Every structure is written in C-alpha cells, then in structure tokens.
Amino acid sequence: xxxxxRRKSKKWIVNLILAFICLIWIIPTFGLLVSSFxxxxxxxxxxxxxxxxxKDYATQDTITLPxxxxxxxxxxxxxxxxxxxxxxxxxxTKDGNRLIWENRRARTVNVQxxxxxxxxxxxxxxxESVLTGKLYKIxxxxxxxxxxxxQGMSKAFMNTLIVSIPATVIPVLIATFAxxxxxxxxxxxxxxxxxxxxxLLVVPLQVALIPIMxxxxxxxxxxxxxxxxxxxxGFGLPLTIYFMYSYISQLPKDLFESAFMDGASNFxxxxxxxxxxxxxxxxxxxxxxxxxxxxDYLISLIFxxxxxxVQVMSMRIADMAGSRGSDWHLLTAAAFIxxxxxxTVFFSLQxxxxxxxxxxxxxx
Amino acid sequence: MRTSVPGVKPLRxxxxxxLVIISNAMIHSMFYIVLRDGNxxxxxxxxxxxxxxxxxxxxIYWSFNLAIEQYPDRWKQKMIPILFVGPAVALLAWLLxxxxxxxxxxxxxxxxxxxxxxxxxxxxxxTNRILLGALRNNLLWVVFGATACIVLGLLIAVLADRxxxxxxxxxxxxxxxxxxFVAAGVIWKFIYFYKPGTExxxxxxxxxxxxxxxxxxFTSMFQPWNNLFxxxxxxxxxxxxxxVLFSAALKGVPEELLEAARxxxxxxxxxxxxIIVPFISGTILSVSTxxxxxxxxxxxxxxxxxxxxxxxEVVATQFYxxxxxxxxxxxxxxxxxxxxxxxxxxxxxxxxxxxxxxxx
Numbered sequence: 001x002x003x004x005x006r007r008k009s010k011k012w013i014v015n016l017i018l019a020f021i022c023l024i025w026i027i028p029t030f031g032l033l034v035s036s037f038x039x040x041x042x043x044x045x046x047x048x049x050x051x052x053x054x055k056d057y058a059t060q061d062t063i064t065l066p067x068x069x070x071x072x073x074x075x076x077x078x079x080x081x082x083x084x085x086x087x088x089x090x091x092x093t094k095d096g097n098r099l100i101w102e103n104r105r106a107r108t109v110n111v112q113x114x115x116x117x118x119x120x121x122x123x124x125x126x127x128e129s130v131l132t133g134k135l136y137k138i139x140x141x142x143x144x145x146x147x148x149x150x151q152g153m154s155k156a157f158m159n160t161l162i163v164s165i166p167a168t169v170i171p172v173l174i175a176t177f178a179x180x181x182x183x184x185x186x187x188x189x190x191x192x193x194x195x196x197x198x199x200l201l202v203v204p205l206q207v208a209l210i211p212i213m214x215x216x217x218x219x220x221x222x223x224x225x226x227x228x229x230x231x232x233x234g235f236g237l238p239l240t241i242y243f244m245y246s247y248i249s250q251l252p253k254d255l256f257e258s259a260f261m262d263g264a265s266n267f268x269x270x271x272x273x274x275x276x277x278x279x280x281x282x283x284x285x286x287x288x289x290x291x292x293x294x295x296d297y298l299i300s301l302i303f304x305x306x307x308x309x310v311q312v313m314s315m316r317i318a319d320m321a322g323s324r325g326s327d328w329h330l331l332t333a334a335a336f337i338x339x340x341x342x343x344t345v346f347f348s349l350q351x352x353x354x355x356x357x358x359x360x361x362x363x364x
Numbered sequence: 365m366r367t368s369v370p371g372v373k374p375l376r377x378x379x380x381x382x383l384v385i386i387s388n389a390m391i392h393s394m395f396y397i398v399l400r401d402g403n404x405x406x407x408x409x410x411x412x413x414x415x416x417x418x419x420x421x422x423x424i425y426w427s428f429n430l431a432i433e434q435y436p437d438r439w440k441q442k443m444i445p446i447l448f449v450g451p452a453v454a455l456l457a458w459l460l461x462x463x464x465x466x467x468x469x470x471x472x473x474x475x476x477x478x479x480x481x482x483x484x485x486x487x488x489x490x491t492n493r494i495l496l497g498a499l500r501n502n503l504l505w506v507v508f509g510a511t512a513c514i515v516l517g518l519l520i521a522v523l524a525d526r527x528x529x530x531x532x533x534x535x536x537x538x539x540x541x542x543x544x545f546v547a548a549g550v551i552w553k554f555i556y557f558y559k560p561g562t563e564x565x566x567x568x569x570x571x572x573x574x575x576x577x578x579x580x581x582f583t584s585m586f587q588p589w590n591n592l593f594x595x596x597x598x599x600x601x602x603x604x605x606x607x608v609l610f611s612a613a614l615k616g617v618p619e620e621l622l623e624a625a626r627x628x629x630x631x632x633x634x635x636x637x638x639i640i641v642p643f644i645s646g647t648i649l650s651v652s653t654x655x656x657x658x659x660x661x662x663x664x665x666x667x668x669x670x671x672x673x674x675x676x677e678v679v680a681t682q683f684y685x686x687x688x689x690x691x692x693x694x695x696x697x698x699x700x701x702x703x704x705x706x707x708x709x710x711x712x713x714x715x716x717x718x719x720x721x722x723x724x
Contacts, residue, residue, distance in 0.1 A: 011526060018523045022536045025600065029539065031567060032551045047565045048554070155406070162410050166417020173421050174452050181448035190445075193453055198715060200460045202707035204661045206683055207700040208463035210693075215458075224400055225413050234459030237452055266444050267429040295544030297664065314546050318668075335547035342542035347535065 036336045037122045040329035050119040057090075057098050057112035065107040077109060126333035153316060153337060160294060160312040160341075162225055163304075167232035168290040172282055174233065175240035176248070180274050182241070183249035184256055185266065194245070201238040208234075209302060216303065223310055228303050235299070236289050247281035248274060287349055291342050313338045377434050384431040388424060395420065424451070464704070471697035475690075485698035495699070497675060498682040501591055502660060502706075505678060509595045509602075510659045514652055516599065517606025522636065524607070525614050534611060538604035549668035552597050587675050594676060597665050602658070606651050613647035614640065646717070653714050657707055679703050 034048040050056075063077060074081040077099060082091045087109065090100040102108040131153055181187070182194050212231065213222075221227030251274070259269050275282075297314045304310050317334045395416045398404070404412065425447065432443045474481050489495045520537055524530045540548065557566030558581040564570040569579040581590075617640055625635050641648070663680040670676045677685075679699050687696030 011528070014523050014526045015528055018520070018527045018529075018533050021520060021523075022533050025540070026536050027567070028551045028555055028600065029543070031554050032547075035554060044565065046563070047567065047570050049567065049570070158406060158410050162413045162417075165414045169418045170421050173425075174455070177425060177447075178449045178452035181445050185445045185448065187442075187445035187449075193449065195715060196461065197452075197456060199711055200456055200464075202657050202660075202704060202711060203460050203464050204663075204680055204683070204700060204703055206663070206680060206687070207467045207697075207704075208460055210687065211463040211466050212459060224396070225417070226396055226399075229417055230455070231459065234455050237456055238460070241452065265429075265433065266448070267425075267433075270448075291542055295546075297544065297546055314544050317544075317546050317550075331550050335550040339543050339547055342544075343539065346538070346542045 032332055032335060035328075036126055036332035037124065038126075038329070039121055039123050040126070040327075042119065042121060043328045043332070046119060053116050053118050055114050056117040057100075058115045058117055059102075059110045060097070060113050061111040062102060063109045063111060065109065067107060069107050071104075126329045127337070130330055130333045130337060153313065153334065155309070156311050156313045156316045157337075159310055160314075163228055163232075163300070163312055164290055164293045166225075167229050167236075167293045168286055170229055171233040171236040171240050171289060172244075172286050175237055175244045175285075176275065176278060176282065177270065179241055179244035179248045180266075180270055182245055183251075197238055197241050201242060203238075205235050205299070213302065223304055225310075228300065231299055231303055232289075232293050232296070236292065240285050240289060243285045244278070244281060247278060251277060283349055287345060290345060294342050295338075373434075373436070377431075380434045381431045384427045388427060391423070392416075392420060421451075467697045467700050469697075470693050471701045472694075474694050475692040481694065485694050486702075488695070489698050489702060494677065495682060495695075498677045498679050498699075499702070501676065501678045502662075502703075504591050505595055505598070505659050505662055506656055508592065509598045509662075510652070510655045512595075512599045513602045513606050513655050513659075514648070516603045517651070518610050518648075520603065520607045521610035521614055522640075524611060534604075534607065537607050540601045541604045543601070545664035545668055548597060548601060548665075552600075552669065556593060590670070590674055591676055594665055594669055597669070598659065598662065602655060606655060609647055609651050610644065613644040617643050649713070649717055653710050656710055660703060660707055 031048045034051055035043050038048065038051075065075065065077070069075060071084040074083055075087065078093070080093055082099065084104075087099060087101050088104075090098045090112075092098055096113065098110075098112040098114075100110050100112065102110045178197075182190060212234075216222045216227055221230070255273060256269060259273060264272070295314060297318055300312045300315055301318075304312065304315070313334075317331065317338055395412070399409065399413055399416070402409070428447050429444075432440055432447060435443060471485055472480060472482060474484075489499075520533070524533045527533060543551070554565070555567050556569075557564070558569055558579055559565075560579065564573055564579055566579075573579055621639060621643075622635060625639055630638070661680055662678055663684070666676055666678055666681050667684075671681075679702065683696050683699040683703070686692045686699060
C-alpha cells in the first residue's frame with residue numbers, strides 16, 4: 001500500500017516536469033499563432049503576450065495645461081513638479097499614477113493608473129493579404145493613385161504540391177526497389193555499392209550543387225518540375241535507402257523462399273509481398289521526405305529560380321522576409337500557412353509513423 | 365535450365381527491349397514537353413504533373429521488367445538486380461558521387477581551378493582565423509546541439525512513458541519537425557527580438573527587462589554566447605525526432621525485466637542506466653548518427669538567423685560564402701571535404717553496426 005502511494009506521487013512529479021517541458025516547447029509556435037492574428041501596428045509595438053490579462057497603465061483622466069506653459073521650466077501638476085523629459089517617458093506620481101504627454105504641443109497630459117488590461121484586438125487581414133495578395137497603392141505619373149494587387153499564395157501553394165508529392169513518391173519507390181535488391185538478391189559489387197550509398201549519407205548537398213547546375217543547363221532541366229524532382233530524389237535517396245534497407249532486410253527469409261518455390265518472379269514478390277509489408281516503413285520515411293521537400297528552401301532557390309509561375313511557398317516567405325523585412329504581419333501569417341500542410345500530414349499519419357519507426361530501427 | 369531455341373527467341377528479345385525503350389522515351393518526353401510548354405489550366409496542370417510523377421517511375425520498372433521476362437533465365441538473373449538497383453545507383457552517382465569526387469579534385473587547386481596548389485588550401489583552412497572559427501562553431505554545434513537533442517529526447521521519452529498524457533506530450537515535442545527553417549526563423553526572431561529600451565516585443569528580452577536586467581542582442585552582439593542561442597533552435601526542432609525513436613525503443617524493453625529489477629530493490633535511476641540504456645543502445649547509436657550528421661551539415665538555421673555574421677559562421681555557411689560569393693572554388697571545396705572527413709568515423713561505426721546485425 002505504501003509503495004503504491006509513492007508511485008502515485010512520483011507520477012505527479014513526472015507529469016509536472018513533462019508539462020513544463022511541453023509548455024516551453026509550444027510557446028514559440030503559440031507566439032507566432034497569436035502574432036499572426038494581430039494588427040500590423042500592434043505586432044511591432046507590443047509583445048504578443050499582451051493579449052493575456054496583465055497590469056498596464058490605462059488613461060484615467062486628461063489634464064490640459066495652460067497653452068503658454070514653458071517646456072524648458074519645471075512643470076507643476078497637482079502639486080508635484082516634473083520636467084519635459086520626465087513627462088515624455090512617463091513620470092510616476094506619489095500615489096502611483098503615471099503622467100505622460102498625450103499631445104505635447106496642445107499641452108495635454110494623460111493621468112494613467114495601473115489596471116488589468118487585455119490587448120485583444122484581433123484581425124484576419126494578415127491572412128487575407130497573404131492568401132489573396134497584398135494591395136499596393138502606386139502613384140502614377142499623371143498623379144492618380146492606382147491600387148494593384150500583389151501575388152497571392154495560392155499559385156505558390158499549388159506549385160509546392162506539384163513539387164512535393166512526386167518528390168516524395170519517386171525516391172521512396174526507387175529506394176524500396178534498391179533496398180530489396182541489396183537485402184535479398186545476390187549480385188556482384190553489392191557490398192561496395194551499399195557502402196557507397198551509406199557514405200553518401202554525409203555528403204553536404206552544397207558539394208553537389210555546382211556540378212548539377214552545370215549539367216542542368218546543358219540538359220535544359222532548370223526551372224522544370226522534372227528537374228527539381230530529380231534533385232530531391234538524389235538528395236533524399238541515401239537516407240531513404242538506409243532506412244528501407246534496415247526494414248526490408250529484417251523481413252522473414254522463409255517468406256521469400258516459399259514465394260520463389262511457387263514460381264513467383266522477383267518483380268511479383270516485390271509488388272505483391274514486399275511493398276504491402278513495407279507500408280508502415282514507407283509511410284514513415286515518406287512523411288520525412290515530404291516534410292523535407294515541403295520545407296526545402298535552398299534547392300528550390302537554386303533549381304527553380306525566382307519566376308513567379310513556378311515559385312514554391314518557402315521561397316515566397318523568404319522573399320517577404322528579405323525584401324520587405326518590416327512586413328512582420330505578412331510574415332507571421334505566411335509562416336503559419338506554410339506550416340498547415342506538414343502539420344496536417346504529420347498529425348493524420350502519426351500512428352503509421354510510429355509503427356514504421358518501430359519496425360525499422362528498434363531491433364538491436 | 366532450358367536453353368532457348370536459336371533464331372526465334374533472340375528476335376523477340378531484341379524487339380521487346382527496343383519497344384520498351386522507345387515507348388518509355390516517347391511517353392515521358394511527351395509529358396515533359398506538355399508540362400513545360402503546354403498551357404493547361406492550373407489545376408489540370410497540377411494533376412497531370414503529380415500523376416506523371418507518381419506513375420511514371422513505376423511504369424519504367426514495370427515495362428523494363430516485362431522486357432527482361434523474355435530473356436533466358438541466366439540473363440534474367442543478371443538483369444533483374446540491375447533493374448532494381450540501377451536507377452538508384454545511377455542517380456546517386458550522377459547527383460552525389462561524381463560531384464563529390466570533382467569537389468575533392470578541386471580542393472587541390474586555387475580559386476580559379478587552374479593551378480595545382482597541393483595541400484595549400486588545407487593548410488589555410490586550419491590556420492585562417494575565420495575558417496578555424498567556422499570549425500570551432502561546428503564543434504560547438506555537435507557537442508552542445510547533438511548531445512542536448514539526444515539527452516533531452518531520451519529524458520522526454522522516459523517521462524512520457526510514465527505520464528498520463530503521453531500522446532499529447534509527444535505530439536507537442538515532435539511538432540517543430542514539421543516546420544520549415546524559414547518559418548522557424550520567423551518564430552525564433554520573435555523570441556530573440558532585441559531593441560534598446562524597456563518596451564520589448566521579444567519574449568526573452570521582455571523577461572530580462574521585467575527582472576530588471578538590460579536587454580541583450582542574443583543572436584548578434586552577445587558573443588560568444590550567441591552561438592548557443594542559435595543551437596537552442598536546433599534543439600527545439602530536432603529533439604522530437606530523437607524522442608519518437610527512443611520512445612518506440614523503450615516500448616520494446618520487456619516489462620518482466622524491469623519488474624524483476626524492482627523486486628530486487630533497484631532504484632529507478634539504477635534501472636535506467638543498468639537495464640534500459642544497454643537494451644536500447646542500438647537505437648541510441650542510430651539516432652546519434654543521424655543527429656550528428658545532420659548537425660555537422662547545419663546550414664539553414666545560421667543562414668536564416670544571422671547569415672553567418674557575428675562569429676556564428678559554420679563550415680557549411682562558410683563553404684557557401686567561399687563558393688558563391690568569393691568565387692573561391694578551391695577553398696569551398698576544401699571546406700566541404702573537411703566536413704566529409706569529420707563524418708567518416710560516424711559512418712564507420714554505423715557500417716560496423718550493420719555488420720553486427722548480420723546484414724553484411
């Protein structure tokens with residue numbers, strides 16, 4: 001009985017520590033979510049946590065000083081004297097209120113006291129401008145103002161899908177074929193080739209960029225979907241093979257032997273046995289590859305270029321961060337939109353994911 | 365094994381092989397040209413592209429297999445492995461192996477890749493202050509970043525295993541994995557944001573100010589600690605990966621073993637180090653490998669947050685700078701090769717593990 005009680009108290013501690021870690025983990029993303037719904041001015045002026053109840057100065061009263069008050073002289077308000085500088089920054093009176101200029105020229109001073117406040121001004125306009133394009137006002141030569149719409153994210157979203165889906169399926173399929181051969185077929189140079197594949201895991205992709213770019217210019221593959229699929233496939237293959245190999249090589253041997261006895265060809269065994277059996281592993285490495293391609297920035301930057309009609313989302317966001325760095329409100333909304341797809345994929349396939357990882361790397 | 369009747373089969377073999385090659389070439393180039401030059405409406409274009417991408421590859425394997433099926437058995441046995449590993453090996457050779465060899469070759473030449481300079485670039489890398497700084501920072505990333513990911517991942521996995529809200533906790537910790545570096549950069553700029561004065565919009569500085577300290581420019585002037593603040597971002601993004609794998613491995617530790625140890629009076633800490641850790645050592649190795657390799661190649665975090673300024677340069681960003689900005693191909697290549705050499709021990713350990721598992 002005593003032992004059980006001790007266990008229970010321990011569980012309480014475990015829960016508390018874990019909750020604390022989770023809180024730390026989620027705060028950055030939560031901050032972005034809150035920020036993305038705040039008006040542009042507010043994002044730059046106050047922290048996102050001000051949406052929570054907090055004590056802050058709120059105006060109680062306004063005092064209008066005589067119009068001819070000399071700002072170079074000490075100013076007397078309610079029996080206390082302050083300098084101009086103090087009033088600019090906000091001066092604290094004896095009873096805890098704060099005095100601050102409301103309009104220095106009109107000589108009006110706000111009397112503020114600390115009260116509970118929530119900054120709950122929310123807007124969806126950040127998302128609207130990101131999704132449908134921001135409105136720009138352009139002053140034309142003849143003096144009229146023309147409003148023009150910037151490009152929205154929908155085209156970029158579509159492009160990201162066209163890039164990501166095949167760039168996930170192709171390497172996973174190729175890697176599964178290769179892993180089956182490495183694990184269950186006997187052919188010359190098998191070991192050497194496999195070791196080479198594992199070694200290639202560590203090649204930083206920057207090493208390969210220049211030679212590939214040169215080849216692509218020769219072949220006219222720059223800026224085409226096929227070209228970017230191939231690059232993503234090449235860079236994704238080592239890890240995918242590493243992963244699929246450790247899964248497929250642990251499938252039971254009798255399975256293949258009996259299938260062979262029945263006269264099945266390797267291709268039939270592969271499509272009818274290996275592929276269905278590998279679904280959990282394929283799903284989990286597939287999620288990884290999908291997340292990686294979806295979030296990729298460098299490869300798209302180099303091989304797609306910056307033409308608007310083929311641009312992907314990460315490039316549009318990086319573009320915003322770079323050229324219009326002050327547009328924090330657009331950036332927050334855009335970053336959140338770009339996260340939606342990977343998060344949906346991740347949470348909906350999570351079950352598969354964990355099962356696949358269990359099969360692959362855990363035995364040992 | 366039956367030998368084929370001469371004169372009849374060879375023709376069939378040649379014809380079917382030719383047919384497969386020609387039909388593949390025609391079909392794929394048709395799709396390629398339609399997608400590149402065609403003016404299909406957006407959604408249809410997307411559907412065509414995606415379907416081609418998915419089924420095109422499978423069609424290549426399937427059609428070539430059909431041709432190979434016509435071959436005599438001895439040829440078939442030789443051709444099937446080629447069909448299965450061929451595309452993977454060819455792509456890897458073209459996109460990774462040959463470029464790496466070319467890079468190795470270039471690392472012995474000067475900036476214009478015309479004059480052979482021997483090991484001069486390598487000497488320079490290990491004496492130049494900036495390049496040494498990049499190496500030192502990479503070491504920091506591996507020592508602090510990778511270690512923290514692994515230790516935290518293990519800790520959270522153990523805690524989650526005993527907690528009442530395991531699934532939720534794991535989802536929260538893993539979530540940053542799904543976020544791009546670009547988005548993560550935006551997120552963390554809101555944490556580290558710095559401006560002088562008391563009104564802060566960066567969370568960390570707001571905390572400092574409320575505690576009565578001066579605000580700090582965490583990622584820029586706060587040297588040499590700024591590197592650690594960048595590493596925190598990596599830890600935030602990668603711990604979830606380690607946690608998921610460790611958590612799966614922990615489920616594999618037999619309950620009887622733990623119960624037996626508890627009956628014998630072993631404390632939880634002792635059980636953890638004497639039973640759990642040895643049991644999941646295989647997973648610890650593969651997770652460590654992946655994270656160390658990933659950390660050595662770190663690029664985006666630094667590029668997005670500081671662009672390598674303020675002494676935060678790492679090998680990959682320095683490589684990028686030498687290659688693309690200073691047009692110093694020799695130096696850039698040398699750096700890439702140094703990076704490669706750093707990872708060789710890790711890969712060697714992994715290959716040995718594969719061998720032990722009986723694969724090779």
